[in-house]
Amino acid sequence: GAGVSQSPSNKVTEKGKDVELRCDPISGHTALYWYRQRLGQGLEFLIYFQGNSAPDKSGLPSDRFSAERTGESVSTLTIQRTQQEDSAVYLCASSFLAGQETQYFGPGTRLLVL
Amino acid sequence: RKEVEQDPGPFNVPEGATVAFNCTYSNSASQSFFWYRQDCRKEPKLLMSVYSSGNEDGRFTAQLNRASQYISLLIRDSKLSDSATYLCVVNVGTGRRALTFGSGTRLQVQP
Numbered sequence: 001g002a003g004v005s006q007s008p009s010n011k012v013t014e015k016g017k018d019v020e021l022r023c024d025p026i027s028g029h030t031a032l033y034w035y036r037q038r039l040g041q042g043l044e045f046l047i048y049f050q051g052n053s054a055p056d057k058s059g060l061p062s063d064r065f066s067a068e069r070t071g072e073s074v075s076t077l078t079i080q081r082t083q084q085e086d087s088a089v090y091l092c093a094s095s096f097l098a099g100q101e102t103q104y105f106g107p108g109t110r111l112l113v114l
Numbered sequence: 115r116k117e118v119e120q121d122p123g124p125f126n127v128p129e130g131a132t133v134a135f136n137c138t139y140s141n142s143a144s145q146s147f148f149w150y151r152q153d154c155r156k157e158p159k160l161l162m163s164v165y166s167s168g169n170e171d172g173r174f175t176a177q178l179n180r181a182s183q184y185i186s187l188l189i190r191d192s193k194l195s196d197s198a199t200y201l202c203v204v205n206v207g208t209g210r211r212a213l214t215f216g217s218g219t220r221l222q223v224q225p
Contacts, residue, residue, distance in 0.1 A: 033213075035215075041217060042201070042215050042216060042217030042218055043158070043201070043215040045214065045215075091157055091158075102148070102160050102163075103160075103213060104160075105157035105158050105159065106157060107156075107157050108157055
């Protein structure tokens, strides 16, 4: 079956511009996560959605970052007024249930802010 | 102290060698433990879950030591294809229900 997909795969933008990153989770997965991975670093949790519950936004680094999810489907991560330090790979993962279950990752979006 | 700590390596080992990685976690309430593998410029993929009694999958053996709060991964008969970064992953208990990833241990198996 289809895995987690993300788009775009690569994004180059200028400092100060807004970007939107999209994630399509595996069908039926109720939990969806966004992570950031800077070059040579580990994964940094950003935000998590579980069903219709309020999202856990505790990992968002600033108010320039926001995310939405429509029901149990597509999610969009938006970065406003991008900065050079936002350059990273943004990974989306989904799981059938939260926490205990295996997370399946998408291929990521490589963001470069010039 | 980081919630999940790993030796970043790199571990450079010859083919056929046995190599072991440890990972420590800080939250004693952690409930679930995993090892993920991440190849260069690729997304992480689950290698194996770690069960309380320890578990084995082919050449890979995972162990959990709750008393000392660490998990380990043992790779026997290393292959060139085992070269990757191995991520220790812990569910840090109630509240925030996301897995916490270690920064990874890089393994390079050499011919």
